[in-house]
Amino acid sequence: MILGIHDGHDAGAVLIDGGKIFAVNEERLNRVKKYRGFPGLSMKKVMEMANASPEDVEIIAIAGVFRKLSRLKELEANLRAVFGDDFKRKVLFVEHHLAHSASAYYTSGWRNALAVSIDAAGDGLSSSIYVARDGEMVRIAQSTYIDSLGDFYASITELLGFKPMHHEGKVMSLAAYGRPSYDLSGILELNGLTFDNHLGVIGVEATRKLAEFFGYPLPRTKEIANQMKRGGFNGELQKKAIEIAASAQAHLEKLIKELGLELKDHGLPVAYAGGVAQNVKANATLRHLLGDENLWVFPAMDDGGLAFGAAVFVWAQMKRLDGKWEPFKLEHVYLGPAYGKDEVEEFLRRKGLEYEEVDVPSFIADALTEGKLVGFFRGAMEFGPRALGNRSILADPRDSNIRERLNVALRRDVFQPFAPSILWEKAGEYLKDLNGNPNEFMTMGYTASRKFKQEAPAVIHIDNTTRPQAVRRKTNPMYYSIIKEFNKKTGLGAVLNTSFNIHGEPIVCSPEDALKTFMKAELDVLVIEGYAVFQ
Structure with missing residues (x-):
């Protein structure tokens, strides 16, 4: 079991346990945007997700080389508090740019x-x-x-x-x-x-x-x-x-x-x-x-991905030593905390909220066609800076006026564009300059086709570009079904998808975060693990 940590700007932790990966950044847990410091909550959370204890961690891969004595002593004190006096026997430092590059290479499948x-x-x-x-x-x-x-x-x-x-x-x-x-x-x-x-x-x-x-x-x-x-x-x-x-x-x-x-x-x-x-x-x-x-x-390309890079670099070296390294392709980034349906219902009941269980794809598709802003929360949280359908705010991209409403609700700058999530099979129809498989992680800009510009003006920037997430059924079946249902009702295989957060705040992680942001942004409806909550 390899634990990767980044103690610094965009702190976070990643745990690799055999073929399983658990990952979360500190900001999502302590609610401080781009938190700089020791990822104590993240370390605890990834071990909790893996049902692991500090004793189960064999290697601690630390992204970055610490040069200041005071910072190094602080790091060591934090590690000692979790792993005991022998923590140094487990530590390996991975240089900053090696961690970045490793995060990309060892997840590329090449x-x-x-x-x-x-x-x-x-x-x-x-x-x-x-x-x-x-x-x-x-x-x-x-x-x-x-x-x-x-x-x-x-x-x-x-x-x-x-x-x-x-x-x-x-x-x-x-x-x-x-x-x-x-x-x-x-x-x-x-x-x-x-x-x-x-x-x-x-x-x-x-x-x-x-x-x-x-x-x-x-x-x-x-x-x-x-x-x-x-x-x-x-x-x-x-x-x-x-x-x-x-x-x-x-x-x-x-x-x-x-x-x-x-x-x-x-x-x-x-x-x-x-x-x-x-x-x-x-x-x-x-x-x-x-x-x-x-x-x-790599989807978590900024410093928030350094813990992942450090962990995956050490993992690859251990595999190489055993003669067992093979290319690995990262298929998705739903690597963060998840909350069960029963847990969410208990939370809603405890808050004294009125809620109802709904057929999620049909309910959300109807809400979007009615012009409603929908906070959508399900499954494991995304790792990285993009919301990819598990911690998202959804809207109808056919209505260009929805941008103004979202900008006010989320305190966004008016010149920042919104992005679409599109059905995988519609990518060639909607993206003018696609020449291969479409991008699944919102890491790439494309030129919108004339058809897409006419049909989805709310997700096209002023220069006719768009930053799409192409959604496959096998990667996120529920989110795919929502877009598919919207396509059946409207003829458009895309929805507006922006991250579930107020501008300047981290993306929501827990049901509590989701409810607070839902209320603060005055969204029309919150759909959380199959339950609909209204303002």
Whole structure:
């Protein structure tokens, strides 16, 4: 039994027990978004899910190398409290980018691949590229934390008044509203398989230099961002901000494309993770270059997936030692806590709520056609940043006005798009640039077909792109049945799916979380393990 932990930004824990995987991030349990620190609750929860005790854990795989004495002592004290004085005999540290890259390679299903990690920084590096063959990973390139593509984009995020390392997705969304008007090749460029930062600085110093480069007023950035969050795009500074976002996104895509050309020469498929892999439009650029069947983006690509990467790397090495390693394909990410039907009914009864048992697919399809916002909770929680049908808010994508209602209910920025969950067999009909199997994890952007744009305007971004989840019956039978039933009633094999949380809060984990968010967002109905609750 191997326990993977990440003690830091986006803390979490993963337990591999034979062929079973249990995974959860600390934020889902302590309700602190992107929690930084020791994953005590996560460790306890994954062991609880596996019916295991600390004595059952044979190896503790820790993501990242601890350099500060105070942090290392704190980590050791926390581990000692759980595993006893001999905990060090179980510990193996896995370097940050190795954990990222391992999370992608060892879940790709490929025997031979390139494993790529790109983010802001970790253990002194910002990117790493490995040749992976027969379970062995050999690093062939890297960039230091100074030459960081992720930090460049984070500095743009900060410059535009958003929170760096949190709101990079907002910059990507905002970019679609404008055209790139700045040449950023003199700031950051690709050099072979590595990046070169010509600014020579990172973090807030880079933000200041970029403010000078663009002539953008740093003291007013948050004020301008708040205006854009509410839809105020017409002022000169707002227009400038959109041009900056569009230029940064275009440059990111250009660099990823150039890197993809270098990678393509190796003749191997690419397994990809790290914070930059959250950028679904840059991922689409890479996909167009490599082909749908030659790119795998690990679903928990950000630091929230590091515990998984550390655990799966150690698991693979143990298998290799025994001569038993074989490629493994991750089929789904429903790896988190689940709550039984009886447990949920007892919870609802204890809360004094009126509820009724319903035929879930038919009930939700009817509710959506009536224009209702549905909180949907069932089964094991998703691992990673995307809600994929087990902790989701669902709506009718045919109604473009539903976006405004959702934005108000969830306190979202008006320029952020919503995503669809579509029937697997409808992907070729709805996605214009699909050339292979569709994406199941919302890690990839696509161009919407004319038909899909006309029929599902609420899930199409202003630039005609969409970030779909293709749903197969065998992967999530209940969610598939809901979409199938909606398709029977409306002729559209897709629903709007957004994560079950208020903006700035973690996705709900427990029935208690679901009820609180349902009430706070004033959704119309909550469907939880087969029971419907109304406001």
